[in-house]
Amino acid sequence: MNSLTSALHEKLAQALAQVHEAKSVQALYEVKVAFAGKQGFLTEIMKEMVKLSKEQKPLFGKEVNQCKTAFETTYQTREGQLQEQELFEKVARDSVDVSLPGLKIPAGAKHPIYIILHEVVAVLSKLGYTVRTGPQIEKDWYNFEALNIPPDHPARDMQDTFYIDANHVLRTHTSPVQIHALLSEKPPFRTIAPGSVFRCDSDVSHSPNFHQVEGLLVDHKVSMAELKGTISFLLSELFGSAIKVRFRPSFFPFTEPSAEFDCSCPICASKGCRLCKFSGWIEIGGSGLVNPRVFEAVKLDPAQWQGFAFGFGIERMAIIKYGIDDIRLFFENDLRFLGQFSV
Numbered sequence: 570m571n572s573l574t575s576a577l578h579e580k581l582a583q584a585l586a587q588v589h590e591a592k593s594v595q596a597l598y599e600v601k602v603a604f605a606g607k608q609g610f611l612t613e614i615m616k617e618m619v620k621l622s623k624e625q626k627p628l629f630g631k632e633v634n635q636c637k638t639a640f641e642t643t644y645q646t647r648e649g650q651l652q653e654q655e656l657f658e659k660v661a662r663d664s665v666d667v668s669l670p671g672l673k674i675p676a677g678a679k680h681p682i683y684i685i686l687h688e689v690v691a692v693l694s695k696l697g698y699t700v701r702t703g704p705q706i707e708k709d710w711y712n713f714e715a716l717n718i719p720p721d722h723p724a725r726d727m728q729d730t731f732y733i734d735a736n737h738v739l740r741t742h743t744s745p746v747q748i749h750a751l752l753s754e755k756p757p758f759r760t761i762a763p764g765s766v767f768r769c770d771s772d773v774s775h776s777p778n779f780h781q782v783e784g785l786l787v788d789h790k791v792s793m794a795e796l797k798g799t800i801s802f803l804l805s806e807l808f809g810s811a812i813k814v815r816f817r818p819s820f821f822p823f824t825e826p827s828a829e830f831d832c833s834c835p836i837c838a839s840k841g842c843r844l845c846k847f848s849g850w851i852e853i854g855g856s857g858l859v860n861p862r863v864f865e866a867v868k869l870d871p872a873q874w875q876g877f878a879f880g881f882g883i884e885r886m887a888i889i890k891y892g893i894d895d896i897r898l899f900f901e902n903d904l905r906f907l908g909q910f911s912v
């Protein structure tokens with residue numbers, strides 16, 4: 570055996586070992602390029618043939634061809650193995666475990682303020698009340714003057730009211746909707762106005778933006794007894810028939826007489842708790858018979874028309890209903906808080 574032939578066999582043995590060791594189709598291919606590629610080992614060694622005698626040349630050529638075939642056969646077997654292995658790995662990587670639970674798409678929840686608001690609307694519409702809204706930016710006249718709140722009234726204090734300009738405010742209550750209703754509707758009528766109101770105030774129990782519901786009933790003859798009946802019905806529908814309601818004399822410029830109304834604490838059944846400040850009662854809102862001066866402001870004859878009105882905060886209702894003690898939670902939109910009200 571000449572030295573070229575032994576170099577050839579040595580290299581073939583090396584290349585076959587590399588074929589067996591190759592861990593990927595790509596690594597395997599690189600072994601092939603180096604051994605049998607256009608500029609690989611076999612091509613180079615063929616160039617050395619010139620050094621051989623005339624008799625040795627064809628024998629060596631045959632030898633090279635045999636090596637090439639031997640390499641090719643081993644190569645293809647290994648390539649098949651590696652391709653199969655890579656396929657298995659890919660399938661394992663991409664596989665889907667159909668027994669796993671599906672992705673949960675969380676359902677949205679109604680905001681607690683919205684829930685209460687709709688309950689109030691549902692209860693009062695049973696009594697024939699329509700629902701109306703009013704502007705959140707109000708003329709001073711609607712928010713104050715027509716409601717018998719004169720310019721020097723403490724309710725107008727700069728600390729409470731967001732003034733837009735000398736004539737316009739962010740409404741501080743829903744009561745101005747009473748004026749819109751009185752100006753646009755022909756009495757007798759009964760209506761409620763839920764909506765956003767604004768005051769310069771912010772702490773655990775006050776938010777600069779909160780919600781109220783206003784109620785107004787106008788007819789020829791209206792009594793405090795009817796007002797009490799309406800409020801009692803509303804509160805017992807909202808908090809359960811075991812609830813007790815009480816009225817306390819109070820003052821509002823737009824009602825005369827005026828009364829604030831409380832309900833017995835539904836959290837502790839009037840035994841005394843933090844929410845009712847151990848009094849057994851919770852303040853809900855204000856009410857009264859429409860002050861004749863309000864009728865005069867909208868050019869209705871107070872000798873012909875009477876009415877009752879009431880107003881209360883929705884956040885307060887939600888605080889009672891859900892036992893929440895920080896009003897800011899309603900406005901922060903923390904999904905962990907809001908998610909608890911999903912139905």
Ligand code: DAH
Pocket residue numbers: 741742743744783784821823824854855856857878879880881
């Ligand atoms: N507007 C009052 C407030 O924001 C609440 C109120 C009291 C409304 C008496 C009324 C009423 O309709 O009759 O504090």
